[in-house]
Amino acid sequence: LRKIGVMTSGGDSPGMNAAIRAVVRACAYYHIDCVGYYRGFQGMINGESVELNARSVRNIINLGGTILQSARSKEFMTEEGRSRAAENLKKDEVDAMILIGGDGTFRGGLALSEEHGIQVMGVPGTIDNDIYGTNYTIGYDTALNTVVEAIDKIRDTASSHNRLFFVEVMGRDAGFIALTSGIGAGAEEILIPEENLGLERLLNSLEHSRRAGKTSSIVVVSEGDKIGKNVFELADYVRENLPYYDARVTVLGHIQRGGRPSCFDRVLASRLSVKAVELLLDGQKNLMVGLINNDIESCSLEKALKGKHTINKDLLRISEILST
Ligand code: F6P
Numbered sequence: 370l371r372k373i374g375v376m377t378s379g380g381d382s383p384g385m386n387a388a389i390r391a392v393v394r395a396c397a398y399y400h401i402d403c404v405g406y407y408r409g410f411q412g413m414i415n416g417e418s419v420e421l422n423a424r425s426v427r428n429i430i431n432l433g434g435t436i437l438q439s440a441r442s443k444e445f446m447t448e449e450g451r452s453r454a455a456e457n458l459k460k461d462e463v464d465a466m467i468l469i470g471g472d473g474t475f476r477g478g479l480a481l482s483e484e485h486g487i488q489v490m491g492v493p494g495t496i497d498n499d500i501y502g503t504n505y506t507i508g509y510d511t512a513l514n515t516v517v518e519a520i521d522k523i524r525d526t527a528s529s530h531n532r533l534f535f536v537e538v539m540g541r542d543a544g545f546i547a548l549t550s551g552i553g554a555g556a557e558e559i560l561i562p563e564e565n566l567g568l569e570r571l572l573n574s575l576e577h578s579r580r581a582g583k584t585s586s587i588v589v590v591s592e593g594d595k596i597g598k599n600v601f602e603l604a605d606y607v608r609e610n611l612p613y614y615d616a617r618v619t620v621l622g623h624i625q626r627g628g629r630p631s632c633f634d635r636v637l638a639s640r641l642s643v644k645a646v647e648l649l650l651d652g653q654k655n656l657m658v659g660l661i662n663n664d665i666e667s668c669s670l671e672k673a674l675k676g677k678h679t680i681n682k683d684l685l686r687i688s689e690i691l692s693t
Contacts, residue, residue, distance in 0.1 A: 370650055372402040374463040377435040377521040378409030378470040378477070381494045381626055382508025383532075384634030385420045386470045390426040391642035392454055398606075399650060403462055408438045409470065410445035410477050414452035418461055430635055433628045439470075445477055448484070453484035465649045465693035467642070471506070474668050475657060481576070482655050482670075484615065491646045491657035491670055494638070502668040503659025507641065510633040513550050513624045517622055518642075519589060520554035523525030523528035527585040530615065533607065534576070537600040537620040546625070547591035548684050555587040557692045562593040563680050570594070571603075573609055578692070579613065606609040609667070640665050 375392045377385045389405065396403035396673050405422045406412040419425075429436055444450035455630070458466065464631060465488035468478045478489035493500040496512035510553075527534045536556075540546040544561025551559035558574055571588075578586055590600050598606060604616040630638070641658045644665045657673040659666055 370401060370406060370464045372461070372463050373646065373649060374404050374406060374458060374461070374466045375437070375445070376406040376409050376412065376466065376468060377437050377439045378468060378474040379439060379496065380471065380495060381435050382494045383433045383438045383511035383628055384507040384638040385469055385494050385627070385631035386432045387492060387630055387638035388427040388492055388507055388634040388642045389435065389437060390429055391639040392646055393421045395428045395643045395646035399435070399646065401650070403647075405437045405595055408440040409442060409474070410450070410454060411440045411442040413457055414442065414450050416457045416460070418457075418647060427656070431629055433630060441473065451481055451484055455487060456480060458487060465490065465654065467492060467645050467649070469494045469507070471497065472498060472674060474633050475549065475674055478671050479496055479655065479674070480630060488649065488654035489670070490649055490654065491673065492641050492645050493657060496546065497543050498539065498545035499678055500659070501671060501678045502657050502673040503661065505637060505660050506624075507634055507638045509545065510637075511548055511628060511631045513553065514631055515625050515628055516546060516550035516621060519555045519624070520550065520556070520589070522552070523619055524587060526584075527587060531584045531642050531652060533586045533614045533616045535588050535590055535600050535604050535616065535618045537592055537618070538582045539621070539625050539680055542593040543678075544591045544593070544680055547589045547594075548680055548688070551589035552684055552691070553591070554587065554687050555691070556589040556688070557583070557689055558588040559685070560594040561591045561594055561597050561680065564682070564685060565595040568596060568606065570599075572607070575607065575614065579611070617661075625692070644680075
């Protein structure tokens with residue numbers, strides 16, 4: 370193995386730079402060349418690459434976003450796009466690719482491997498935490514801290530005005546961000562796609578809170594929840610049915626994807642990425658590295674894509690107890 374390529378793809382997440390840095394530095398440590406591709410698969414298709422050495426990644430461990438930028442490439446979904454990407458990798462004499470991203474990234478990597486024999490190694494990076502084969506993905510912890518900080522601020526104004534706030538958080542089809550940040554921020558109710566508690570139950574719970582003497586409340590709503598109303602409709606519905614509630618909506622949106630990575634995410638990114646390089650050096654391919662019970666493990670990319678990372682339902686029970 371003489372040269373490894375690295376790229377970040379899909380939605381960016383805080384800690385991706387720490388991951389790039391660790392790949393590049395591990396390559397330097399083991400005397401392998403390293404090349405970065407810009408904007409994920411799209412940069413591979415366009416041949417936008419940059420040679421990276423240990424000094425190219427100085428002063429980035431603390432930065433959010435990704436210095437290699439990211440994209441969701443439509444062109445790569447086509448066979449022709451993938452062929453062009455593979456040709457460029459061959460031209461650049463890249464022996465293996467480290468792909469930092471989520472499930473879309475890994476699906477693309479597997480296609481590249483199956484159709485063109487490129488060796489790939491996945492490093493899970495997404496704020497959603499929705500990847501099987503790892504307890505945590507890079508960026509999730511930072512996103513949680515961003516959400517909790519935002520909700521703490523919302524709580525100040527909610528309690529000053531005796532208001533009910535619906536706070537929508539990201540997570541695509543998974544409720545990890547909502548569930549964990551909801552507990553961390555002391556939310557009244559948490560709505561996640563994995564558990565549809567229903568509108569009736571929400572109304573009952575809010576009514577009960579009112580009777581129990583609560584004057585303000587926060588409901589965390591995962592963007593993918595299955596209650597059948599978007600967060601604005603939900604607020605309208607509660608206003609109509611429980612008119613004493615002065616309800617407001619805050620959609621946190623993309624601020625959840627930015628910011629300085631937490632120490633946890635930097636260390637996670639560093640450990641996973643060094644391991645990714647070492648596994649390639651060891652002749653392994655088409656794996657994803659992950660953190661399982663604080664050890665760095667690996668599983669096949671197929672398994673990572675087929676498996677489902679499930680939420681810890683006990684957290685729902687805890688949340689219910691604590692919002693009494
Ligand atoms: O996967 C990360 C994520 O931020 C999801 O939580 C969200 O649903 C999606 O990406 C948003 O994507 P985009 O930035 O393309 O709007």
